[in-house]
Amino acid sequence: MAEEMRIVLRNVGKIDPLKIEDYINAGGYKSLEKARGMDRGELIEEVKKSNLRGRGGAGFNCGMKWSFSYKLETDQKYVVCNADEGEPGTYKDRIIMMNDPQSLFEGMAICGYAIGSNKGYIYCRGEYPYVVEHLNKAIAQAKDKGVLGDFDIEVRMGAGAYVCGEESALIESIEGHRGEPRFKPPFPGVEGLWGKPTIVNNVETFANIPVILEKGAEWFKNIGAASYPGTKVLTLTGDVVNRTYFEVPTNVTIRDVVFGLGGGIVDNKKFKAVQIGGTSGGFIPEELLDTQIDFDSMSKIGAALGTGAVFVMDETRDIVDIVTRITKFFEHESCGKCNPCREGTKRMHEMVERINNGTGRVADMDLLENLGGVMSVACLCGLGQAAPAPVLTTLKHFKNEFNAKLN
């Protein structure tokens, strides 16, 4: 059976998050000191070699991303921590920030040194005012102790827009604009906040950095799956016995997660489906449960690891009803900048809802597949591109449930 392995959650429950001395006594800020003694190029090489890939959903090699900004010569660069955490079923970044804020700051400061930036922002979702308060207290302690040196960290608050988790929309929002994604390229690493090179990483990504520097890239890349090493913090919701969070090596299987650590299905009911990665993830049927949770294994089955949300549904759940709810989410959260998504999410919701309430047409099924295919390639940002996934994967694995509502 799978066991927990705590890297980013290593200090949870062991230190007082608002006592920086605790963090320092646990070895905190030694990695920053070590980093600052290294050549910046070598430091980035070490992070790259660890093969730490982004924990915010896109899975890009972290050190590689840093290397794009490092090379550029400008008067200002920025380090931005993505704490927008809007993906339904996800609360892992909150757990990290509430329990171990200093490890996030240390990761950001190491990135700052690596790319040559003295200014960091944490963009925290508006639903977490208590987290913002907590972070500000912790930042004040870090400043008092002088551990961050000349690296400054400021918290900015989102205001209830899921799309602002997309990195370029997030940057627009920090700049004080509507949070609409930008056309890419240029990527933020080259032209980001106020046109300056900007590294955007997820909370969990940054929290891995101090440990990687302490124990070395070699150690890290041998944990979990080879192509996406390390651990992943998962948050379990739905009809699972243990509705809680875990940190596991990335080579555990979905079955291990749901039936091992998750404790199986509530009331001994039968499993029907699990949606991983949040609301934009694919639905996974029983026969695919032996898939490993790492990024590439999940992509291969048309699903996504995403944020690590694990939403379990038992045999009694109505898949079409749940997908209807999900398509409404995307219609609501579409920012409206591009046509395939603004119009597509609306029509998709309309059709699924029609099927759900018994007035659907057989032709809707083909139209849904067609529309989903177009959206996944034609939408400007990841929101519109991923929005069809729940629809397309349920049409594939649970078509009988749609058919049953068509008559």
Add this chain to the structure above:
Amino acid sequence: MSDYTTIIDSYKDKPGGIIEAYHALQKEYNYIPEDAITAAAEAFGMSPAQAYGVATFYSYFKVGPRGRYIIRICESAPCHVAGAEEVVSALESELGIKMGETTADGKFTLEFTECVGQCQATPIITINSKPYEDMSAEKIPAVLAEYK
């Protein structure tokens, strides 16, 4: 009530600070007063249309009055399957208003929200952002009593 221009001015020098200013305004008034938009536009060197555009893009901002306590019910899939609809019915009947409405005494407003990141104990409601876990129709009267 403190003057909203004072609030806005204290964020004027923050690059991109208009969103922070809107948050501060909402903290004071619970909504963004219409006139404050024009004042913010001036302070941040935008057209009123742009400043209005920013305020209306974000679902946490509300231009114009609403209740003192904003009750939000999460309707994302995990809360949905955990019985959010029953919680909605209980709130509506307890307060005598429908979702999206404000009680006549200006005290409570009911709004839907997507996931608020407290999914360990679904269904979730928040009252002025404070989360209440594992909600059920039976628990609603006691929760509301805290604010009545």
